[in-house]
Amino acid sequence: MCGRFAQYSSRDEYFESFGLKADEIQYDPEPIGRFNVAPGTKVLLLNERDEELHLDPVIWGYGPEWWDKQPLINARGETAATGRMFKPLWNHGRAIVPADGWFEWKKEGNKKQPYFIHHKKNQPLFFAAIGKAPYNKDHGHEGFVIVTAASNKGMVDIHDRRPLVLTAEAVREWLSADTTPERAQEIAHDAALPEKDFTWHPVSRKVGNIHNQSSELVEEIDDPVT
Structure with missing residues (x-):
């Protein structure tokens, strides 16, 4: 995830x-109107630049010049602030992905059933993200990654990792250039929504095709893979 x-x-x-x-x-x-956002595409990313908030289209994925593999799309929240790859982004490239939910696949026998995970009250979600700033410039494959957290309190039956979803009250402080890297670590730990705030349901396997973008992809289905 x-x-x-x-x-x-x-x-x-x-x-x-x-x-x-x-x-x-x-x-x-x-x-x-994007019901099926995939890595490698541009995503609207909320960020602070010159003490003002901006919403910029940024590539979902991060691969610096020395990285010889596929661009990464996630960063573990437990290590992103200190690791070689992500520490500069944590310090100077914090951002937010506004979202409505995310998809996970659960293996059922030899098939995989997709699920849509969202807030129980259908409230907007704010994924913590880090990337190559400033976001109004094209940095090639150096876009952004979504910060993830462990799903160890009720969601592990779907997947053991999930996006780090911040509370609405924490968004501005997370984005602020005045927020120290150390304080950002505290926000990631203390201002993340708990697993109990989410719910999920099975959805059409059509979501596996990135070309499918209709609203039916987030609707619950009656005949999931079993």
Whole structure:
């Protein structure tokens, strides 16, 4: 995790959740409408630049010049702040992915059943992310990764890792250039939503094809793989 997620609400729905006023950021009020966001595509990323909030399209994936493998899409929250690969991004490239939920696949025999995981009250989610700043410039394969946390309190039956979802109240401090790397570690530990705030249901296996983007992909199905 996280290998696929949904970002379909309107920008104002995301922003209103953490108290952002209309005059604090320029954005399109139309729904984003992406029900099947895949790695390697550009994702709208909330970030702070020059003491202002911005929403920029940024490649989901990170592979610096010396990295000879596929770009990484996730970073473990337990080690991202100190490891060689991600420490510079943690210090200077913290961002937020506004989202509505994410997908996980559970193996059932020789098949895999996808599930859509979302907030129990259908509230917007804010995935902690880190990447190559500034985000208004093209850095090639050096985009961003989603920070993940362990799923050890109720969600492990779906997957043992999940996105680090921050509370709405923590978003601005996470993004702020005034927030120290050490304080960001505290936020990641103390301001993450617990597993009990989420629910999930089986969805169509059509989500496995990145070309499928309709709203039916997040709808519960009656005949999951068993």
